[in-house]
Amino acid sequence: MPWPNLFPQIYFGRMVYNIPMNSPVRVRIAPSPTGYVHVGNTYIAYYNYIFAKQHNGTFIVRIDDTDQARHVADAERVIYRLFEWLGLVWQEGATIDGSPYPPYRQSEKIDRYKEKANELVDKGLAYHLDGAIYFKIQPGDPIVVHDLIRGEVVFERKNLKDFVILKSNGFPTYQFATCVDEIDHKITHVIRGEDHLSNTAFHVLAITALGGTPPMYAHMPLLRNTDESKLSKRQGHVSLQWYKDEGILPDALKNFFSLMGWSHPEQKEVFSEDEFITHFTFEKFRSRAPIFDLDKLRWLNGVKIREMDNEQLFNTLSSYYQEYDQNAYQQISANPQYSIRVVGLAKERLQTLKDFWPQNKYFYNEYQVPTKESVAKFISDDAVLLQYRDAVIALLSDASLAWEKDELDAKLHQLQSSYGLTPKQAFMTLRLIVTGESATPPLFDTLEVLGKDTVLGRIQAYLP
């Protein structure tokens, strides 16, 4: 058994406990299976994932389930499913066969923690008290931890108290289990929330006492609500599931995460994950806790939607509705070629995937005849309306008319002026009758996509 390394090392002329290692990067995220995935943890998970990817390292998912009371059945699967949705790919964990340092669930290594705690007792570095095991803070120099984001953080030992590593019920404390896992999993960089910064002195001490080399740390700021409090369930949308349900794209969420605390060297707001990876560095990372701004996320989501080509977007919408709305899914997927054209028109008006169906269902079998009052706002005289309607029917029924937007535009404009109607009167009326809506894509594009049969059918069926 190697004697533990109890001494700090010289780094940049100072005694620090953690020094950069030459070994390949290994990072981890340690979610608790509570039944939902917190968006703040996801933010941190993303930076772990990015950092690993940037260094051709390993991203590990470890399940932090020592807290039996909070354990929810299936909750672990929820984590994996949502991480997969976001595109966070991990290389090691309970789900990956052949992962080299199992187990990856803390609940499966309770004996290991116990054994390690007893080892520290044997070495005189910890002691029994009231049935628990305490780690002894030895007197000595201040503990200097090098943090990738905050620089050197100094802890005086006199401000530290002996801490419990093994509870009297035989379970390890979170603090201790983490330290053992950091060593067992050969973690080189711990990227985690700022709420753990104060405890880092313990971690560094415990890891050193256990014979390990403390990893590099990066303590990320905690996301906040609009009132600047820590992002909580009560106020914001903290569940990752919510973002998925709303129809936020993984790319948009990730791009948004990368804008919180970090900024692109060219001040770009919209960029890809690959671009983020090529430019990212913790040195330029702000330690201020950002407020999660849903408006900007929505804007970004709209931009990402518009960046997709029509077919790609159609596929994305199709699988979204397959999960969330069977009726919409059936109708959208019944005729992909048609839907792709609809998507082309709908695209510029979408902020989220969820917006698509309510905004565009009149392109399918969900047409609602407009109320008399809504049409009367544009043409109030029934006789005029009927005349105009019949003229439109005659025009559109003409077999020699090319069913194409420019042609429709030209011919319908001719008709509109010959009837002495303003463009607004003529076209809003038509829009209302054909779509049932007052807000749609440009009228002639809409007519073209809807097709002659549907358009004529709806106009003919309309009675003032």
Added chain:
RNA sequence: GGCGGGUUCGUCUAGGGGACCAGGACGGCGGGUUCUCAGUCCGCAAACACGGGUUCGAAUCCCGUACCCGCUACCA
């Protein structure tokens, strides 16, 4: 209370002694495009927490103060 972290437009941020009467983005407001809603383009309002230093010169460096967050659990 002690300890640790933080503080530039409402929000995300750029900036790190003179290039800053502080730049970009979201949101807001106004306008152009137009048959609506969007999109897009143009423009406007909007910030260096406070007080002392250091300096010819401070958003930037130093010291205090205030406020916010975290830790201070046999929670994670």
